[in-house]
Amino acid sequence: MFIDNREYIKALDAAGELVTINQEVDWDLEAGAIVRKVCEEKGPSPLMNKIKDYPGHRYFGAPLASYRKLAISLGLPPESSIPEIAAVYLERTNKEPVKPVLVDKSKAPCKENIFIGDKADMLELLPAPMVHEGDGGRYLSTWHFIVTKDPDNGDVNWGMYRQMVYDGKTMTGNLLPFSDGGKVFHGKYKPAGKAMPFATVIGPDPISAIAASAPAPMPETDFAGMLMGKPIELVKCETVDLEVPAHAEIIIEGEILPDVSLEEGPFGEYTGYRTSPRDFRQVYRVKAITFRNDPITTISNMGVPTDEGQLLRSFSLGLEMDKLLRSQGIPITGVYMMPESTHHLVIVGVKPIYTNIAAQIAQTVFGSKLGPWFHMVVVVDDKCDIYNFNEVLHALTTKCHPINGIHIWQGVGTPLYPFLSAAERTNSVGPKVLFDCTFPLNWDPMSEVPSLVSFKTVYPKEIQEKVLANWKNYGFKS
Amino acid sequence: MFKYDVYINSLADLPEEKEIKLSVRDLTPGKQRYAYKHVMAKVSADADKYPDKLQVRFGRGQIHSQPYSIQVMKEVSIIPERWL
Numbered sequence: 202m203f204i205d206n207r208e209y210i211k212a213l214d215a216a217g218e219l220v221t222i223n224q225e226v227d228w229d230l231e232a233g234a235i236v237r238k239v240c241e242e243k244g245p246s247p248l249m250n251k252i253k254d255y256p257g258h259r260y261f262g263a264p265l266a267s268y269r270k271l272a273i274s275l276g277l278p279p280e281s282s283i284p285e286i287a288a289v290y291l292e293r294t295n296k297e298p299v300k301p302v303l304v305d306k307s308k309a310p311c312k313e314n315i316f317i318g319d320k321a322d323m324l325e326l327l328p329a330p331m332v333h334e335g336d337g338g339r340y341l342s343t344w345h346f347i348v349t350k351d352p353d354n355g356d357v358n359w360g361m362y363r364q365m366v367y368d369g370k371t372m373t374g375n376l377l378p379f380s381d382g383g384k385v386f387h388g389k390y391k392p393a394g395k396a397m398p399f400a401t402v403i404g405p406d407p408i409s410a411i412a413a414s415a416p417a418p419m420p421e422t423d424f425a426g427m428l429m430g431k432p433i434e435l436v437k438c439e440t441v442d443l444e445v446p447a448h449a450e451i452i453i454e455g456e457i458l459p460d461v462s463l464e465e466g467p468f469g470e471y472t473g474y475r476t477s478p479r480d481f482r483q484v485y486r487v488k489a490i491t492f493r494n495d496p497i498t499t500i501s502n503m504g505v506p507t508d509e510g511q512l513l514r515s516f517s518l519g520l521e522m523d524k525l526l527r528s529q530g531i532p533i534t535g536v537y538m539m540p541e542s543t544h545h546l547v548i549v550g551v552k553p554i555y556t557n558i559a560a561q562i563a564q565t566v567f568g569s570k571l572g573p574w575f576h577m578v579v580v581v582d583d584k585c586d587i588y589n590f591n592e593v594l595h596a597l598t599t600k601c602h603p604i605n606g607i608h609i610w611q612g613v614g615t616p617l618y619p620f621l622s623a624a625e626r627t628n629s630v631g632p633k634v635l636f637d638c639t640f641p642l643n644w645d646p647m648s649e650v651p652s653l654v655s656f657k658t659v660y661p662k663e664i665q666e667k668v669l670a671n672w673k674n675y676g677f678k679s
Numbered sequence: 680m681f682k683y684d685v686y687i688n689s690l691a692d693l694p695e696e697k698e699i700k701l702s703v704r705d706l707t708p709g710k711q712r713y714a715y716k717h718v719m720a721k722v723s724a725d726a727d728k729y730p731d732k733l734q735v736r737f738g739r740g741q742i743h744s745q746p747y748s749i750q751v752m753k754e755v756s757i758i759p760e761r762w763l
């Protein structure tokens with residue numbers, strides 16, 4: 202596993218998943234356009250070594266926007282299948298939490314350059330990219346995380362919450378109230394009129410980024426340690442009582458103001474649209490900036506599929522649902538959330554042993570902490586391969602009864618849903634739908650249930666074997 | 680001559696030829712490009728009326744086809760003293 206992005210970049214290069222760009226790239230749209238095209242073509246990650254106006258700085262784009270890169274980041278062969286990657290993720294994150302360790306400043310590369318107070322000016326020091334034309338500002342934080350602490354119990358949270366550079370000393374962001382960081386800010390610091398200390402980590406190692414973007418059921422420090430198989434090394438911040446990964450590229454320290462809001466957005470979002478209009482949102486004031494020599498700013502470019510937000514959020518949301526449903530004793534065969542759906546659609550396979558099991562599944566996942574982020578649940582039976590979209594689509598269009606099989610609810614939803622009205626968005630309203638693609642259990646299997654007509658289901662075993670054994674002899678190539 | 684832009688929800692947010700408070704972005708090329716400034720200013724839909732250029736955008740980034748002009752009277756501080 203990789204202690205930092207630099208080791209990970211080398212592994213991507215060795216696997217043919219990196220393009221090194223040595224000609225100058227403009228931070229103003231050009232870098233963003235490169236990363237966008239890479240996402241849309243599922244291409245290798247660009248490492249840009251020369252950034253206009255910011256000598257010595259580098260960009261690393263689309264760090265994890267494919268299953269191949271995800272496999273590499275977890276130390277698996279690049280060609281691992283999605284179920285193989287999922288099995289490793291589940292195996293590692295079902296073990297005991299692995300607590301982080303604190304290292305001395307002298308062993309922390311993120312302290313190689315330190316700027317405090319007036320000298321900590323983001324516009325002067327850091328090449329925040331203008332990611333998409335029309336964005337409300339330069340988004341420095343697109344593949345990063347923000348470290349905060351619960352003032353009551355000291356629980357640490359790492360959350361990936363976007364940040365826009367407002368001026369040299371100020372960022373604004375959209376800290377949604379149902380995120381873990383949002384709950385502590387909106388529920389504790391803000392009512393007490395206290396500023397919330399934060400540290401933004403830009404260019405974290407790939408595992409820490411995966412942990413921060415996951416709906417982890419524990420402090421992400423420990424969750425990252427479980428995925429990494431060893432403790433994450435942290436170092437103390439300069440100006441706030443927080444710890445950050447010692448091997449990260451760039452750290453920005455400061456506080457979120459409880460009683461000031463400033464304009465943020467619009468921004469090209471993971472749904473593939475610029476949905477949230479410009480609005481007054483949270484204000485981050487900067488106290489210190491530290492970074493490694495030749496620092497590498499990570500860029501994720503959210504838009505139409507597939508970017509790393511869509512891929513990893515789908516991956517981790519789906520697998521946390523898997524754990525949740527199994528913990529309730531529901532006999533699921535697996536859960537797959539499709540990145541192409543911008544993590545809005547999840548497919549759940551189940552052994553339908555009792556009536557209405559699909560509704561129980563949907564209510565459990567919609568009612569959980571994971572619920573605000575997706576709104577479509579497709580439940581298929583255990584004969585359908587949840588990873589095979591053709592099979593799932595066939596089940597959806599042939600087994601889901603348009604009146605009896607589609608159920609709708611009103612729940613909590615992200616304001617980023619493009620289909621919501623302005624009023625729904627303001628009130629976190631999230632409409633939900635279940636597509637039950639299982640045949641009713643009270644149908645007689647012998648006389649009422651339609652039988653599936655496929656090579657595997659309608660031919661006797663000996664015929665199948667004979668045909669397979671003779672396939673090449675018939676003249677077929679494979 | 681400077682060039683700024685401003686995001687609005689509707690043109691009613693941009694009354695012409697009277698002093699209004701605006702958040703504008705500085706579009707001067709270089710490291711400070713896109714930094715926000717809070718200003719007292721006058722604006723006009725006549726692109727030549729005031730000394731500086733103003734591009735108008737709507738809430739989701741769409742550019743208004745009509746170029747405006749702006750006269751910045753003064754910059755105002757927006758973050759309360761206690762947080763500076």
Ligand SMILES: Cc1cc2nc3c(=O)[nH]c(=O)nc-3n(C[C@H](O)[C@H](O)[C@H](O)COP(=O)(O)O)c2cc1C
Binds near residue numbers: 358375378383417514
């Ligand atoms: C690239 C990216 C950007 C995100 N931006 C935000 C954001 O601005 N605000 C937010 O509340 N969630 C955002 N999210 C979703 C959170 O990262 C996600 O909810 C994550 O689980 C946060 O951890 P938490 O469960 O500790 O809140 C973003 C996710 C990704 C991948």
